[in-house]
Amino acid sequence: MIDLSQHPCFNKDSHHTHGRVHLPVAPRCNLQCNFCNRKFDCMNESRPGVTSAVLAPQRAADYLDDVLRRVPNIAVVGIAGPGDPFANAEETLATLTAVRRRHPQILLCLATNGLAIGPHIAALAALEVSHVTITINAVDPLIGAKIYAWVRDGHRPMRGIPAAQLLLDRQLDAVRQLKERGIVVKINTIIMPGVNDSHIGEVAKTVAALGADIMNCMAFLPVEGAVFEDLPPPDAKLVAGTRLLAERHLPQMTHCARCRADAVGLIDEGMTPEHLGALARFSRPEADLSARPYIAVASQEGMLVNQHLGEAARVLVFRQDAETPSGFKYIETRRAPEPGAGPARWAEFGDILHDCRALLVSAAGPQPKRALEARGVRVIEMEGMIEDGLDVVFNDKPMPPVLARRFSGCGFSCKGTGTGCG
Amino acid sequence: MTAVADTISILPARAASVTVAGNNPATAAPLACDRNSLAGSVTQRACAFCGSRVILYPVADALHLVHGPIGCAAYTWDIRGAQSSGPQLFRNSFSTDLRELDVIYGGEKKLGAALRELIARHAPKAAFVYSTCIVGLIGDDVEAVCKSVAADTGIPVIPVASEGFKGTKKTGYRAACDALWRLVGSGDTADIPPVSINLLGDFNIAGETWIVRDYFTRMGVHIVATLTGDGRVDAIRRCHGAKLNLVQCSGSMTPLAKMLEAQHGIPFKRVSFFGIEDVSAALYETAAFFAAQDPELPARTQTLVRSEIEAVMPELRRIRAELAGKKAAIYVGGAFKAFSLVRALRTLGMTTALVGTQTGDKEDYALLRQMCDPGTIIVDDSNPLELAKFCLEKDVDLFIGGVKERPIAYKLGIGFCDHNHERKEALAGYVGMVNFAREVRASVLSPVWQQTPRRANAAANAVAAAAVAVATAVPPPPRRVPVARARAAATYPNATTNACKLCTPLGACLVFRGVRGAIPFLHGSQGCATYIRRYVISHFREPMDIAASNFSESSAIFGGGLNVRIGLENVIRQYKPELVGLATTCLSETIGENLAGHLHDFHEEHPAGVEGVAIPPIVSVSCASYRGTHANGFHKAVRALVETLAAPATADTAATADNAAAPTAPTAARPVALFPGMLSPADLRELRRIAGYFDISPTILPDYSDTLDGPSWADYQKLPAGGTAVADIRALANAAAAVEFGRTLAYAPATAATVLASRCGVAAHRLGMPIGVRETDRFLGVLAALAGLPQIPAPLAAERGRLTDSWVDGHKYIFEKRAVVYGEEDLVVGLAALLAEIGVTPVLCASGGRSGGFAAAIADVAPETTGKILVREGADFSEIEADAATLRPDFLLGSSKGQALARRLGVPLVRCGFPIHDRIGGQRVLHVGYAGAQSLFDRIVNAVLERKQAASEVGYSYL
Missing domain, CATH: 3.30.420.130 (Dinitrogenase iron-molybdenum cofactor biosynthesis domain)
Incomplete structure (x- = not known):
């Protein structure tokens, strides 16, 4: 039996006791968020979208074994990019399959923008993926259009309101489908002052109605080279206020540490040279x-x-x-x-x-x-x-x-x- | 981490100027920098004047006149180590020295007069006039004065707009560049070859410009001007004829490089000459730049780089093996130096735990964040409290910074490397990397950190040592350690040349001089007494009457009984002594004098004393000169006093159960005996002072602290006042404890302390002479135990703290210096312990004595020397000299008898021990206690510094 309570992100009580490992197997992305710059590839950065190396699916499973040997209390294996798991669906599913085969008890989770997850939800349920996080920053395409520079569905690039509308439809559908299969759903929403900060209650209300379990309202963090590079981050008051509003609809997660795509260990722990060395070793073709x-x-x-x-x-x-x-x-x-x-x-x-x-x-x-x-x-x-x-x-x-x-x-x-x- | 580090908080307004390389999301925000210093934050930054002054001052043939009140000129008088291959004018400090009336009425007249006077006197090629804060305020028209003087004198007279309040050093750099710019372009560039450069931003600290110049010369690159290290006015005037500018220390000279680029089309490259990678890159970039004009240049550069790196790698690898894994903190002026240092530390196998700069910009810090390992703290415009906090948190082993940062490191027991302009070692180029490595090594690996509180929790040491010392009160069984005797035998089998010892009666005479009212009496020829008196007087510069039985030929043949009886009678009549110390000599010993019989006869002859004077105790000691040295005579005499007066042999000489079981607390009736061995009068006073802190008033035997170092007299005294009273010696039979100094005494048959222990049941503690921290700690530990104190008294703890703090201040100057130490065995053992503690290797420990335990004792007190040093028992100065030839000592430590040797070796002699004939103050040389260690340390360090200063062409005026 998989113990759902051990997930450190979904259960605050676990975040000091149970660790996670992110397997960086999904380098590509199918949309461009204006707050994100994945080009900045530096080990001294910690935020979503950053990784020191990308692993091939088979090597990712080997890497996981190495991590489990070295790091105690790893309860969760996640895929969080550095791109989107379903812009790399083949690698993502291959990785999940390999990991599940070796570790029947371990928690599997995913973080996605929700654009391309739909066709794979049945497969995820079969692999007993228990937690999925979808980042939904707006439930209004007019607002969404300010946040996303472009969306690529298959080979079809889209921009503006139609792109935001497509993304939103897919996201809401994904929440619905995931909940039908009993998967725990977390909604991540980034508070961007002047962009969506007054809209987040609406987001919470909408996804709560679809059955989402928990919500994580994260403060926007300016990233060099991103479109929103110069947008000021929200102050603590705005973040707290937003969470209070959203809490009327959904329980709030407040201990998020914005993990890297190759994070290892307890949520508050940083990358050590040892982890980086292992990652580098497994990121190379076996020779x-x-x-x-x-x-x-x-x-x-x-x-x-x-x-x-x-x-x-x-x-x-x-x-x-x-x-x-x-x-x-x-x-x-x-x-x-x-x-x-x-x-x-x-x-x-x-x-x-x-x-x-x-x-x-x-x-x-x-x-x-x-x-x-x-x-x-x-x-x-x-x-x-x-x-x-x-x-x-x-x-x-x-x-x-x-x-x-x-x-x-x-x-x-x-x-x-x-x-x-x- | 310590409690103090927790209490230091970062000022809220400075929080954004501190970041951590690593996984903290907060690091994504750029570091706040390029700001004015927060008011009230004790910034490590300086003023605009400082910036201008340091840039311009190395222009060697210019006159540098500071226009203002005296402070600004006085603080910058030759403060930096910039060197000149020619004129030394720049090393003077010229000031208009403005006074109150000048400030009121203006300083222009004084400035003009000062300039004309100085230019006439020194004939400089140009003059720079630095404006200080006050000049900016009173509004002197410096420009006009300069113009007028220039017109009169015919040399450029250039105002430097360096008023301090204008900003940080950066502002001053800009003003300096503007001043230099006034010279540029006025010289003839006709004969400048096409492959030519200027070096900007190297200031020839410790000769670094010369190192770099040599590389370019060997590559075939002509250097037009060096700005400003070893700078010349005429070269600067024609520097616009060069084809490329290399800018080091980019913060300071980039403005000038940009002007040269804009006006004369000369491109510039920013380079660093620190660290192997960076200096190589600088040379290659230059070679690549000129590859079209000189196609062979890159290949020549490769050859040069390869040979230079190959030359330094063996030593760098050795040092790296020793430094691997050590952590460093860097706080320097400019970011470029910080980059180089992070890399250079990596070359030494070290990591950077903290890096900060005074003037870095946003890009610089972004770069630092990428270069450094996760967790490295990065900080802009820091202050002492922050730096201290981070050093503690990161527990660094080394701090690299300037003089202002040095005390932060030292107070926390952290090594330090000066990378500011005040450094004395050339750190540029490949050879500079080796110098850097050596300097880092000298600081990080110095043993002095073992005595600093934070590293060793040394405050507890003394108390811990107490337990150890008491537990080992019983002398350990003799342990024989191989001594370099075989080699001595091979070198000089028979003759002793220039002995490192004196004869036994001398030691006995010194002891008797330390008993109140005692007169030493030698049973033998008068020559012995006269020589010894001559010798002792030249050291102590006090009267030293020694009576003798004055053997003649007939007494040598028929016996000296009559001589000794008459001699004693006369001495008692003349001196009315409280004790006669009767020492035999080789002559009386060899003819088999029955001294006990003679004394018996003497008492028989004088049942009522001599002319009404009662016959005092006569303590005799056998002192054949061929058995042992003056040190043996000394200890034998002490033992004889105790045996005769305090522990007379009786039928029942065993320790009384009563005494042995009695508590050892010292009281008036239960004194503490202290047998110090052969120390100076100053030492004896110091021992008494130390014991006083424990409320112990020991009976010191002998105590010649007054008799051999007393005041002038109103009237002549037959026997000088002072010394241990006979009654006090008698009372030692009932002593609470006996403390005896001399680790090699464990190899002697019996000593005063063992006699008291075996005959009177007194608890005996044998310790080494308390020289250096560890041996003093042990002594104080015993005193604390005797006094029942849980720790050493506060004043002594404070002395200890000041001492070890001073060691930190001086450690680098003496690290791994090599010393030849000689003298009495136990003195040398103590000195070796001290030297080992302060990082000096006592490469040769020599003594004329032959206890058999010399080497073992040194190994015990200075375990870090084991296997690294030569220990010679029974040595003479010819052997010491033969050894010294290969051991290459940096100084000698011992008596005046090493003076000739020191002179031949060309090294200083730090005088201590006995005899000191060629200086005054031999009796005041302090060896023992923390104060003694302090005095010896200061003298040793200063001797090394003096030698270095004297050997340097320029000398160094700042440390």
């Missing part, structure tokens, strides 16, 4: 490392990782060696394929590095990265001492933020400590 004893490095002089993939005419190959002072031994230099061959160049490079488990570079474009990783070579962007990078990768440690030098790249905050962007 037989015994056939790949080496790591290649793009370096100007052989001491520092300081070349972009595109500008590296050659790479240096290292292996572990306990005899040397650094712990690593330089093996040889390999020429990179000449530029100009297009994508084939990266495929060829992947073959040249067939015995390397990773390539350390200061930066690499998405296309060559994909090509190399498809051939089993992890491309790791970092800057710093080669021996520090080798230590991290060979010994499967989490990359310290100070080495993971995304921040000195182009655009944001480029202050010229890198070696240029050419």
Whole structure:
């Protein structure tokens, strides 16, 4: 028997005793909220839409096993993005199936915008998914149109009021269907001053009528790069007042911590380097490392990782060696394929590095990265001492933020400590 | 975390200026920065004047005149470590020193006169005139004065609009850039090569500009001007001829770089020369910039970077292994330095737990948040209370900041590395990374933290030590530790060259001088007495009458009985002593003098005394010079006094059950015996003072604190006042306890304390000489136990606190310095304990003594030295010198006898122990107690500093 009372989000009494783990398996989203920016991919951020890595469904189940070994009291496994679970329905269901097969007792939950959940509700019930959260910010399409930039239903993009109307219809239908199957439904509503703050009682009333169980009115939090970047967050008085109004219709959840899409542990706990390391490990394709004893490095002089993939005419190959002072031994230099061959160049490079488990570079474009990783070579962007990078990768440690030098790249905050962007 | 950290709250208006890297949703909001400092918050920021002054002052051949009242000039007199390869004019502090009337009537006249006078006297290439707050208020037309003086003198005279109230240092930087801008463009740029740069924002602190200049020179990049480190007016005038500007410390010099870009089309790059990654990136960026003009430049740069990194990595790896996992706090002026430091700490295997800046902007903090591990506290424009709170909460091992932050760290027992402009170590470039690593290591790994309250809960130490000391009151069984004797034998098998010891009778004479009304009497030739007197007088500078039986050839052949009887008669007649201390010498010992028989005869001859003077107690001690050293003679004489007066051998010499079972509380009738060993008069006074805090008035034997360090006399005194009274020595048979200093005495057959213990049942405590904190703690622990006190009295606890606080202040200057220590074994044991506590390695501990327990005693009191040092028993100065040649000591610690050696080695000699012939004050050298440790520590640190200061070309005026 699954114990429904252990869900830390739905039962305040459990949130100090029972933890949750979010499996970041759903990267894509099917609508754009004006308060959200999923591009900001930083481990030091904590809010929905943020994750350090995306897991493949099978690896997600393995990752979960690893987490359960390390973290006690995990009661709930959830999927909360970083996009929407049903913009990635295949991955979401595959993950839930794999997890349910291994853990018949564990609570399964989902957080969705409700747009595309409808066709899958029967499958969710069969998997004994017990808790679903739907974010409904408006029950009036005129208001909804201010909140959503676009909605994509299948391949059909929509904007404005029709988009908001479609979303609303799907959401209300989802609540109805979920309740028909006895699934606990939580409604998340984000209080956006001047946008929907005077409308939230209405939302509560509407969803309560459909049988929703609990409501979580969350304060809007400005996020850099989002449309609502400059919208002021509601003050505590407004939040409390809104909750009082909504409480006339639905019980309120007040202990929300706005979890990341890859959160682990008790609600108030942060991400540890250990969690991040595990996540990073499981986010990579499984490879037989015994056939790949080496790591290649793009370096100007052989001491520092300081070349972009595109500008590296050659790479240096290292292996572990306990005899040397650094712990690593330089093996040889390999020429990179000449530029100009297009994508084939990266495929060829992947073959040249067939015995390397990773390539350390200061930066690499998405296309060559994909090509190399498809051939089993992890491309790791970092800057710093080669021996520090080798230590991290060979010994499967989490990359310290100070080495993971995304921040000195182009655009944001480029202050010229890198070696240029050419 | 401590209770205090909980009580420090962040001021509400500052809450938005503190954030945490990590999973807190609040971190999504940008950090509040770029604000004026909150009123009443003790900001670590400075004023606009300060900003201008630090930027311009390294221009070495300019006159820098501070126009205002004296304070602003006085505080900035050569305060920073900027160096010049040529003129040193900038290191002077020139001020118009405005007075009240100047403020009322205006300072323009005085300014003009001062400028003309100084320019005539010093012939500078240019003059900068800094306006201070008051000048801005009274409205002097500085511009006009400068213009007029410039016209008269023919050099640029440039006003710097640096009135303090205008803002923070940032404002002052801008004013400094404006001032420099007036020079730029007036020089000839004809011969400047195409691959040429200016260095902006490096101030040649500790010679850093020279390090960086060397890299560029080796790469083949010409440097037109360095602004302003080792700066020259003429170079600045032509700096617009360079093709690229590299801007370090971007906060200060970016305005000038932008002006050069706008006016002369010179692009600029922001760089940092701190840390391996950043300095490499700076060199590569420059190489890439000029790759079109010089295609070989990138390859040359790669070679340089590789060779430089390879050269420093072995040491960096070693240091990293020692520092791995330690936590640091960073609080610096500009954010760029903070970035570099976060990376440099990572290179050392350390993590950053707190990072803050005085002047960072929004982008800087966003960047810091990404660079730092989750949980790292990030703060803008902080204050001492906040910094202290965070340091405690994060329990950091190191603080990197400026002098204003140093006391915060030190008071909390946290290591410190100066990364401000006042630093004395070059931290730029690859070699700078090694210097940085060494400095961090010297602070973080120093043993002094073990004595600071927060690290060791040391307040409880003394009391805990009490229990330990009492429990180990019975001397531990001798433990033999290998001593470097084999090597001594191999080096100098026979001859002793320049002995590190004196003869036994000297020690005995000192002891007898410490008994009230006693006269030392040597049974032997008069030469012995005369030499010893000469020797003792030169150290103590007090009369030292020693009688002798004055052997002649016939007494050597037929025996000295007659001589000693006549001698005693004359001495008693002449001096009317309360005691005669009769020490034999090698001569009388060897001819087999029956001294007991002679004394018996003497008493027979004088049944009624000598001319009405009763025959005083005559205490004899066997002092053959070939058995032991002066230290042995000393202890034997103390023992002889106790054996003869306090514990006469009787048929029943066993401890009386009565005495053994009696409570040990000291009373007037149950004194405490203290056998201090061979210490200075100042030490004996200090021991008495310490005991006084416990309400204990010990019978110190010997006590020559007055007899060998007394006042001048109105009339000549045959025997100087002072010393331990004979009656008091007799009373020791009934002592409540006996405390004896000297760990190597465990290897002696019997001592005064063991005699009292075995014959009178007195509880004996053997301790090391109380030198250094740990040994003093043990002594005080015993006193506390005797006095029945639960803890050491507050005044002594306060002394201890001040002492360990001072150790923190000085620890970096002496960390892992190497000392050669020599002297009596027990003194050296105590000194070694002290040195080990303060982070100095006593690389050679040498003594002329041969107790057999020297090395074991050192291992006991200074366990951290085990395996790292050489201990020599029975050493002479030729052996010490031979060892010192390879041990490379930084200083010598011991008597004047090491002076010649110190001179040959070119290292300082810190004088202590006995004898000190070549300085005055030997009798006042304090070794024991917290005060003694304080005095020795100050002298050691200052000796090291003096040597460093003397060896530096510029010298250092600020620490």
